Amino acid sequence: MSRLNRRWKLALPALGVLAIAVFAAASTSLAASAREVRVAIMTDCKGAFGFGYEPDIGGAQAAFAQFAGGKPKNPKKPSAGMTGIKVGNTSVRIVGYGCGDDTVPTAIKETRRLMEQLRADVMIGPLSGDEAVSVANYAKTHPTKTFVIGTAGSQDPTLQIAPKNVFRYHGDGAQWNAGTGEIAYKRLGWRNAAIIMDDYSFGWTSAAGLIADFCAIGGKITKRVFPPLNTTDYASYIQQLPPPDQVDGYFWVVGGTGTAASLKAFEQAFGALKPSQHIGNLFFAFLGADKVVAPKVVGSYVGGFGTGPGLKTKQAKAYEAVVAKHYPGLNGGNYADGFVYNYYNAAWAFVRGLQASGGQLGARLQASMPRTNKSGYEVSDGGLVRLDANRQAVQDQYPLQVVKNADGSIGTAVVGYVPNVNQSFGGLFKKTSPAPGRTQPPCVKKKLPWQGKIKVVKNGVITNQTIR
Amino acid sequence: MTGLAATKRWVERGVGLAALVLVALGPAVFNDYWADAILTQTFIVGIAAASLIFLSAYGGMISLAQTAMMGAAGFILGNMVTQSAPGGETKGLTLGWDPTLAIVLALLGTTLLGLVFGAIASRSTGIYFLMITLTYSVIGFYFVGQVTNVSGFSGISGINSYTPGFVGDMVNDRYRLYYIALGVAIVVYVLIRYVVRTPFGLALQGVRDEPVRMSSLGYAVPLHRTLAFGFAAFLASLSGVLLVWWQGQIAPGDIGLQATIDLLIVAVIGGLGRVEGAWLGALAFIVINNYIRDSWLTELLDDVRIGGSFNTIIGLVFLAIVIVSPDGLIGLWDRLWGLATGSRDPDRPAMAPSPAGQQS
């Protein structure tokens, strides 16, 4: 047997490739069918946010059902699919659901599968900050496709990267915390605080909102501690925090398994938690934390998620009724979760954009995407969310408090209404500023657009009083 | 050599040639997604898997560090070529060096790293070697996950905009990468076939089978293992460079536990005994991952009230492959051929030699 011959032993791959060629040919012929707009919904089904799969898809499809005549195949399981979506004369087909796992490589692979294999024209998604960064980078090189971010807290997709075909109809992680620092300063009398944040982009961005807001009104951050994401044992990081008699309070930006673990570690280091000494970002009350963490911190203030749970405005009730109508019991009946709400608004905005473009895609659709939208929890400007020049939402925010309900269950109540929160925090964040990081932003006193304008919210009703 | 075995060779050669012609026609035959995503990815992942199979088939070492090596090349390249933009649009060190220099340094650096890691692991064999290399992979992952200066935590993006002139524009001309990846894959295949026939390669196989005897014959056993590991790291670094061009970015998740295990799965599905299996396994794995979720199998889960998503199916499929055919699809082919012709393939390589197992 000569050596030369053996070299040609590439043999087997070929069998597979042949089979695939048939596959490929088949899928190409399928594509030739009638003209329709192809939409993909990208979310997570594995990893830390795996539970967001059905709520996200349900939120987006509730909007398709309401505004474009879609019919859920199974009202209990949104991912079963939806038929009959029509915008004007254009029919819309949901070609697939993306399954991320909160990591960048999977987000890219899934995005490619949706946009290239399933040939989606538009993506509603993704979920989570790092995924949105990678999708925004992808969007930059695919200008004919349009991306409406599902729920993501990172700043970069619409500030530093900001491609023209990426839209976000909700706030970023920093915006969600607007007003919380001012409440700490005025209501709780905090002057010096420590902050503990997950050492990754969402942690930094969310913390950036708390720091910027608290420092803007005159507070000081005396210590920043950065445990790695999902640290196994938080004891050595908690130990670095100043003890409770040396600061007025602590801001917490620790998510995933870390929220409960770090709070337990705090109790184990310094004794029982005093609710008035702790403020969390959304990790205290959303993403499953309402059941795990909230019972420990009844009375603590919490940053928001761009929604107003329990807000008694007509618009808010109408939104909740719409979701309940198409997907009753979605997300355990908690429609005020950012996962559901943000995907809903993203899909709704897309439907309006497609209407305005007359079914045209690409640049035409991007030019027609609505600059304002009547989202459920908006109050300012006649209940309109607005997009800024970077296609990023300027949105009302609602700081919350963990409360014990009459029936003994634990929930949240909206305590404040922060009108028109923009991404720049009064010029602190701009295209040329570094993205939020361990030391970014620095603690500076400055004027914020909403400073001194935060209205008290009582029992879900916005009062005329400002928080003092 | 029996007539039947020769026939088998001819069949394999024929199929291989047909496959080569088919993929060489590339974009003319396949639709965009197949060419750009599935096949390009197959070539790239296949190279990394080939480096794993090379170590396993000819060195008797199952390495789980190949993903880390791939990532090392990617991170070195990413940190060196990218330039800082206002606002930290891309993260990492953003050194902005010359792309050609950066590629050379990425390949060299990774090979060096491989030699160092290889030297440390060279005294271990079998399942111990597997665990030590898994540790390397974990070290790599936590290093980039934690030292955000080099990884920006969420990764370095826009790397494919910085390519040397002789490689050309990667962003707008996607088929360029298709052919580059195909070319590199063929070169890697030929290179491995060549290396195993050199005196070094033959000695390596001797070390695999009879380490004690080779040692007493005066061969430096750890040195051979170290060099083999370095060579495999070099192959993996090639695939790392291609990977960042293909993805445009590199992130810690690229070398996480999941990615590490995925590469092992690719190699096992293909078959750890023969290098061809690398690309076959990559293709099968990528196709399964892309298509199985829309199949009726996923609905079956709900029907039988097990619940869960297509990930359960992928796990079950993988379990079935490992149980039914431990030497992968290539092994399955060998066995089917044997069944059909009633012959035993004379030169079928032993699957995954494991010295530790032999000793116990």
Add this chain to the structure above:
Amino acid sequence: MLVGFALLYVVVIAEPTPEVGGNWRTTNFGSLFDDWRSFTRTLLNGLTFAGLLFIVASGFSLIFGLMRVVNMAHGSFYLLGGYIAYEVQQEMTGQGFTILSAEVTTWEWIFPALVAAATIAVVGLVVQQVFLRWNQGQELRQALITIAISVIVADQVIAHFNEGIASTITWPGWTDRLVELPLLGIDYSLTRLVVLFLGVLVAAALWAWLYRTRTGMVIRAGVDDRQMTSALGVNIQRTFALAFVVGSALAAFGGVVGASQGAVAAGQDGQWLLNSLVVVIIGGMGSLLGAAAGSLLYGLVFSFSAVYLPTTGGNCCTQYSIVFTFILLALVLAFRPQGLFGRAA
């Protein structure tokens, strides 16, 4: 030498953080002489964390030592154990919320832990009998089979256990306080001391089992020379099954302790597989003493490096703490590839 410098640094060189500035000597607390209370706390944190590490890793090590099976599903058993105990505790006292520790009795913690350990012991037995018994000696294949199982378990956990959301088990009320340690004069968490106690308890029980009973003798003989042991007429198959049962139960029990100490959530399976791996690589595979030494070293390096790295300028250098674990690993691998207490392969 490196080790010596690290010790010297922690004990003498480090300085507490000044109001502004700082240099390579400034750390969070300063050295042992500057702030011995913090030093003691850090030491205790490391020791107590090691207790948890040991519970999980000793099971991994036991299975590996005897059967040469790298059980890649060990983390999945940890995860399942944590979730099962969570469900049971919720069933006993809960309202779907995290329970406050004052409402939990000792029994309401122990019973869920027992149920979880017993269930996973059975799961482990089934896995061993169905998937691993007939292919002994094919180590890679066995590792791959357990990988496949872990992929399936990870997905099924999201489908059936609280959607894979982070969930916590509550320690019994009496543990949830700080106690003053005599001699040391510092307050320290009783819960953490309980974790340490549980770790020591498991170690003592394993030791007694392995070194003071006949079964244990067989197991140790099996670790040393499997063929010889079975040639002597010992039913090695039954011993294998038993080792797998105990190893799986330990993973599950570790999951319960881990979920009580922090939280259990989808995705932690990989993390705990790696923790076990690191411990076992450091300590030596298949050695009880090795698992203990590995846990201690890992726990101490983890807790000291996070606290005692220089804090110059805020952006440095505590994020490098993880690197120290790897320096430890690299040192061990370079000088004793078989681990501190392992025997050469």
